[in-house]
Amino acid sequence: MALRTNAAPYLRSKNSTLKIMLTLTIALCIVWILAIAYSFKMDAALKESIKILNDEALQYNETFKVAISNGLKEAKELITFKPMYGLRTILVVLVSLVTTAICDILNTILRYKKGGNTTLFATIKHDLVYNYSYVTALIFALTLPAYISYYVVIIGSIFATVVVKNLFGGFGKNIFNPAAMARILVGICFTSQFDVPSMIVTLSANASSIIDATTGATLTTAFNNTMHWLGTSYSNGTSTVFNSIFNGYSMLDILFGNYLGSMGETFTIAILVIGIVLSVLKVINWRTPVFYVSTVAITAFVIALILGLDNPFSFVLYHLSLGGLMFGAVFMLTDPVTGPTSSFGKILVAIFAGFMTMLIRIKGSYPEGVVYSIALANILSCAIDYVVVGKSNDKLVLKYASLAVLLILSCITNSAVAYKVNGGKTIYYVNGIDKVQYDILSSSLTLKENDTYKPIENYEVKTDKNHISGYEYAKDKLSFAPAYEIVDKNKEKVGMAYLVSSSGSIDISGYKSEVTFTLIVAISNDGTIYGVGNLTDLTYKYGSVNSKVVDYAQNAYLGKDNSNYLTVDAFTSASYSSSIIKQAIGYAFAEFEQGGK
């Protein structure tokens, strides 16, 4: 028995760093499991796609050969391809975990001094648990896509553990978030590794919407590279951009992570829920993610207002759900080691990071605005800790004012930059109409410069079908969708656009298929027909109908000679579709005559 005189107090809370880190690890593992589930779902979709290819190869041997020569190169490879992304999602994380563990063991061996109280083995065991490199490994690996090469994972993990963490003195001493820095490194050095493999792109044409990859870039990269995270502009002739990026992805798909991207970053809603749980459990400080996300949301909203976007709320949602923003907010920016200690400092850094995220997204050339802004926030943290002195309830007015100023600065700067990037053009960012309609509208409306269109809400079909004379149309098959008013730069109406859809079967060189045919007909005030839509197939997707088809349809409607166009595209020669086009245009024209003027 002895009376010990260790330091007061003698009661301690049951909370411990190990407990905090283990909770965080569990949270990350949940994200990991969700990513694995998505990858297996993707595998299944890809297998389905391969099966369809196989079946077709058997059934329509000749046609399939034509299809292969038209675009599906390396058909053999495609048919024998075995998608393993579910397994890869597991392996990429494991590789990262093993690499960081090996780095930690080597670090302990190099630093180990003989003659201490503990054996080398015990020290290694201690360091493996208490250096918390597994958290770093999980965070880093989850910011990578499943199809990344393993060597990229290994290089990133070594960089994170050795350079960013252990060289600074290990856990608690590092200045930068190791995972964020490693992600930046591999993002810069191995940019092409983040592109969607061509195999997935090709197969996705047949797969269900969860892998609707039409380009090699992920959603985030494409949004960044082609649009600088802004809306889409119709006036400069690139009207299809927004559509081609978000082709097939509804807002729900994006919120629930139903798209290709980094493994852990996509399932925004799940990460949000995990973030809330972690905040309630006091594992992370709620101030950081709340102020970071709010800053991005407010800034995006202001940008949307300044640029005159049609639907600012969905613009904000895109910004919050893409590019791993929620993942960065919950798991990376909240890393206490690399952030300020005071609540005020945490909030200041969070707003600053939100500011930088938006600036890098709009103006920077890399899509990873989140990790860059986290690195910048890390740099600022030390300075903030140095400046924030005195009591935490001192100078409250000054503190609130400085936060407000930073937030306003973020809105003003980003809006100005966005305006500049966009060249002062009005951006049309349409939401709320269905994907196919959007497709057609954006790709086929051949408008004059500075023209635009706006949907007429609650449009009712006015045409008295008996009134139309001279046109035969398939009464049962044609259906009317919303109509649109075309307005010029002076906001004056120059015409109407109508959406007509129909379905039926077509026969292309012996290849029969059910098709959905959707048509957009734009008619100017003087009665000139401007545009016509495209054809979607249940099995194959053809691109937009080219302008010659418009001419073909117009000629068909006007009763002109169409023999020049018969070879334009395989399906335009099909008798059914040409008559449908004729009927549809006629129908739209009748509608125009009735109520459009």
Next chain:
Amino acid sequence: MGLFTSKKHKHLPGFKDLTKDAEIVNLANSVNKVYFPTLSPNGKPINYIVKENDYVKVGTLIGNRTDFEVPIYSSVSGTVLANETMYNPQIGRNIPYLTILSDNLFERDALLPIVSLQSSKEEIFNAIKKAGLIGMGGAGFPTYVKYQNTKGVDTLLINGVECEPFLTTDYVTMSTYPTLLLKGIELLLKASEAKEAIIVIKVHKEKVKEAIEKELPNYKNIRIVEVEDLYPMGWERALIKRVLNREYDRLPIEASCIVNNAQTVIALAKTLLTGKTLATKLITVSGDGINKNANVLCRIGTLTTDIVNALGGLVEGDVNLIPGGPMCSKAVNTTNFPILMQMDALTILKFKQRVASPCLRCGACTMHCPASLQPVELKIAYERKDIDRMEKLKIMSCVECGMCSYVCPSSIEVTDTIKKAKMIYKLKHK
């Protein structure tokens, strides 16, 4: 709690059930020797007027403090022995003690003059001064000083919060002597000319609340306020902020109020109304390091060893013996020290080995600091011996409540580090 300001308090496990309803162990009728320190808590000497072999009775004036006008009265009857040297937990080192060998007869000396409600303000004040009482909440600030200048005082706060874990003496005393408490408050109301007195207790202290409320209709201008079970709610600053929503710079009088500990008021009422000086003290002896948990009634100056032995001794293995609550007081390496008037507990806990891990910089200490300081930054400033930064971080506002160490997930001795920092800061700013 604001966006940036700290929470300032936290619910701690109370461990109050260990002793709050346990039978009181009475050691007041038998004691071998009692000891009176020759130094005040602030290190100033105490002038003893009795000499070796003098015979004293209970209530005999044996000395005076030199820093304040606080008379010291004997707690036993018996013979004065030669000074003995032993440990003093308040000063933190061995000091000589005036030693009195008790004859266990506890014969009373002449009583002090009695006052009543009809007495004038000055009479009551003089009686308070003469009673020789110091605050029993732990700090030991002389009670009369608070009533020297009562200009502008409108409220009297009676602190029965007892927010330190394990401690139940306030609870027991208040529920046993509600009449004395209320009478004492009436006297103090008169002495301070305050309009109102508020008895502050924690929620769920039904026994205390019922006992007081039964008597309350007979008294004017006294009410009870219940506060949340949070630590450190009993700290004057926190209490005044919570109950009156007032803040002050140095002393509560700046916020027009006086704060007194409930036990002090009861002891004062006893002394003022009967003329008998305070000779006994109720001490909570609790924790998992001692075989029996109980409240012990003992003579002031009783040796801790005697109390520990009376409760079956310490348990096997290493323990922390803490003269006071487990949050604020520092463990000592001996049981060989006497019970002082301002002490209200002995907490004995099994020793737990704690290994500090690297600072996570999570800011939990900053989040919870009752004084709104940044303990983690102070710790870093101490490690760099950066006195200027300590100044900027307002180091002297720290009250060493122990909250930062309590909440630290990395088991870092934050409070202890800041105590050391305060020491080097004081050395540089002497």
